[in-house]
Amino acid sequence: MRHLPLDGGGREGVGAQTPGQPLVSIHNLHKHFTTGRALFGPRPILRAVDGVTLDINCGETLGLVGESGCGKSTLARTLIRLYRPTSGSIHFDGTDIATAAERDLVPFRRRVQMIFQDPYASLNGRMTVRDLIAEPLEIARIGTPQSRTAKVHDLLARVGLHADHANRFAHEFSGGQRQRIGIARAIALEPDLVICDEPISALDVSVQAQVVNMLEDLQDQLGLTYLFITHDLSMVRHISDRIGVMYLGRIVELASNTDLYRRPSHPYTQALLASIPVPDPTAARPAAPVAGEIPSPLHIPSGCRFRTRCPIATDLCAASEPELRDIGGGHLAACHYAGAAPPQPAA
Template sequence: MTQPLLELRDLNKHFRLPAGPFAPKPVLRAVDGVDLTLNKGETLGLVGESGCGKSTLARTVIRLHEPTSGSIVFDGQDVGTVSDRRLGSFRRRVQMIFQDPYASLNPRMSVGDLIAEPLIIAGMGAPADRRKKVGDLLDRVGLPSDSAQRFAHEFSGGQRQRIGIARAIALEPDLVICDEPISALDVSVQAQVVNMLEDLQADLGLTYLFITHDLSMVRHISDRIGVMYLGKIVELATSADLYHRPSHPYTRALLSAIPVPDPEAARAAEPMQGEIPTAINIPSGCRFRTRCPLATELCARVEPPLHELGNGHLSACHFAEELAAQASLNPAPQQE
C-alpha cells in the first residue's frame, strides 16, 4: 500500500477567547480530533455547514494556524511541529486557493507581479525566466498574455480566481488546498473553474483538498468526500457511496436539501432542527444529537467513533449500519 501524501492524526486547533476578569477564558474547539488521509493524485472533498471548521482545518494543515495538538504528516514527514524556518520546502509543495478572489490579491500589484511573487520568494529563475513562466501560467488558466500588465480590479470575479489559481500552481506543488474556490462565482463560471481544476490535475498530477458547501459540485469533482460537523469528521466515503448510501443523519439532511430537476424523484426531506451549536460548548456524547431526529439517551452519553461500514466507508453514528442498509434499499435519485 502506498504512503498517503497527507495524513492528519488527531489534529486539534483550539482558540482561547477573551473573558471577564473573574472568569476562565473559554476555549473554541474549531478543529477537534480530526483523522484524515489524502492519497497522491486524488481529490478529497470536505463539506459541512458554515462554522463547522473546514477553513480552519485547511489553514492549520498549511500552518497558517499553529495546531494545538496532533500531527500533520506530509509525504512521510511530520510538519506539524517544524519551525517556521524549516517550512520553506513544505510550503513550496503545498499551496492554497482562497475563497475570496477580491481579498486574496494585492490591488497594488500587477497580475504579473502577483503570479511571479512565489517564484521570487522561492528564488526560482532569472527575471526573464520568471516572465516567461508567468506568460505560460496565464495561458494555462485561460487568460491573455497581456493580463500580466494589468491589475486585479480590471478583471471579473471568475478571472480573478483564475489569477489566484495561476499563482497557486506557479511553484508546481504536489497538494493544492482549495478553500471554497467557487462560492463567490456565478454558476456558469463555477463549472468553468471546476473543469479547469480537473484539467490542471490531469496535466500536473495535482492532489486536491477541495472545501465547499456545494454538495452537487463536490460530487462532480471528488474521489472521496468527508462530512464535517462541529470540528469533527462524521462521515467519510467515496463520492458514489456517500450519495447512494449515506449513513449519518447529518449527511442525510444535507443531501436531502440538494435540489433535483424532478421533484417526484427528490430525496425525502430529512428533518434537522435548530442552528449548529457553538464550538465553545459542544454537546455531550454525539455532537449532532441536539439536532438529530434519531437521538436517544445513548447518544447523549456516548460519543460514537468513526467506524468502518465496508469499502472504506466510515461513519460516526450509533445507527450507521441501519441507516446504510435503509439507504441501500431506497437509493438516492440520480443527479447530473
C-alpha cells in the same frame, strides 16, 4: 524531527510518490482558540477543530463539506500551517510538520499552496498580474526575471488568460478572471497539494463549471492533489474521489464519491443530501433537511455532537460520543447506529 527535503518540490517530489498512497496523514488534530475574558476561572475555549483524523492520497481530490462554522477552513489553514495546531500530528510526505519551526517550513510551503474563496481579497491591488504570479518564484529564488516572465505567460495560458493580461491590475478583471489569476499563482511553484477553500462559491454558475473543469485539467497535467472545500454538494460530487462530511470540528462520515451518495449512513449526511434542490418539487426526498442551528463550538453537546438535531438520537447518543469506524468497504461513519437498524422514535 527531520527537516523536509529542500528539493522535494515540483515534479521531482511527485515522481517519488506513489498514486493512491497518503500524501498527507492527519491524526487526532485539534485547533482551539481562547476567546473573550472570564470573570472567574479560565477563558472560554473555542474548539474549531476537535480531533480530526484524515488521509489525503496522492493524486486524488478529497472533498470536504459541512455547514458554515463546522471548522472546514480552520482545518485547511491548520494543515497549511497558517495556524499552529493545538495538538495532534500532520504528516506530509512522511514528515510531521505540526510542530515544525517556521524556518523548517520553507520547503514545505513550496509544496503546498492554497486557493482562497475571495479572489479579490487574496490579490494585492497594487501589484500587476505579472508581479502577483511571479512573486512565489521570486521568494523561492527560481529563475531569472526573464524566465519568470516567460513562466507567468505560460501560467496565464494554462488558466485561459492572455499574455497581455500580465500588465493589468486585479481590479480590471471579473471575478472569474481573478480566480484564474489566483489559481495561476497557486500552481506557479508546481506544488504537490493544492487546498481549494471554496474557490467557486463567489462565482456565477456558468463560471463555476469552467473553473472546476480547468482545475481537473490542471490536476491531470501537473499531477496535483486537491483538498476541495465547498458548500455545493452537487459540485463536490462531480469533482471529488472521496468526500468527508464535517460537523462541529469533527469528521462524521468519509467515503468514496459514489458510496457516500448511494448509502449515506450518518443522519447529518442524510439531511445534507436531502437539502439539495431538485428540478421536480413533487419528487420524494429520502429524509428531511437538517433542522435547527449548529451549536456553538464554545459549548459542544455531550456525547454525539449532532444529537441535539438528530431525529433518531437516544440516551446512548447523549452518554457517549461515537467513534469514526468502518461500516464496510472503507466507508467510515461516526454514528452509534450507522450500518444497523436505527431506533424507532418515541410515539
